[in-house]
Amino acid sequence: MAVVFVSDVHLEPGRADISERFFRFLELQATQAEALYVLGDLFEAWIGDDDDDEFAKLVPRKLRALNDSGVPVYFMHGNRDFLIGERFAKDSGCRLLADPTRLELYGETLLLSHGDALCTDDLGYQAFRKEVRDPQWQKRFLARPLAQRREIARHAADASVQYQRQHAAEIGDVNQQAVEALMAERQVTVLLHGHTHRPAVHDFTLADGVEARRIVLGAWYEQGSMVRWDKNGIELIQNL
Secondary structure, eight states: OOEEEEOOOOBOTTOHHHHHHHHHHHHTTGGGSSEEEEOSOSBSOOOOTTOOOHHHHHHHHHHHHHHHTTOOEEEEOOSSOTTOOHHHHHHHOOEEEOSSEEEEETTEEEEEEOSGGGOTTOHHHHHHHHHHTSHHHHHHHHTSOHHHHHHHHHHHHHHHHHHHHHSOGGGGSOOHHHHHHHHHHHTOSEEEEOSSOOOEEEEEEOTTSOEEEEEEOOOSSSSOEEEEEETTEEEEEEOO
């Protein structure tokens, strides 16, 4: 048995290929796991737990079925679905996690994060992140009608594409100093995150000479990506 981790699935009604891939993963790999951890951006956009769209209701049912089968599901907010709340957690059976979260399994300690807070070179994004994570901003946004929230989400998605085109790719990656500072603060040597859509395993040495590892999950736009962790170690798996 193993624990499995995914991130950046980016589910949305217009991408049936992604949802079919993810639902198949839930039925095959996830049902064989001890637990499933979703490290943010499960959705391309989440406008609130009161969304009455059928797709927004389908996904929690799928996660609930996995949870009810005996596989606990844990969820961490991403930059696309930071508005997921207690109602979604209740409907899906997911346990909500803080970012970052320390996890101890098989005699090792792993630090979990979505990863966007570590992209400190992107000052524009960090300012945006601070704004939308503010509880008062979220309260005002969720008070708007659903149709208005959908329109805002569409405009935000378009603006995000334009922003990424206009800025150097390097600022969209994590900052190594921020990574090492976080790992030192949390006293871990393994960090697992998503967000950057650059699946890889990075080995490096911390300031105190200790060997460390950063594992990055891939996005699901074209293929599935997961990390499998069991008593034999940690493995990044692409092409699901």
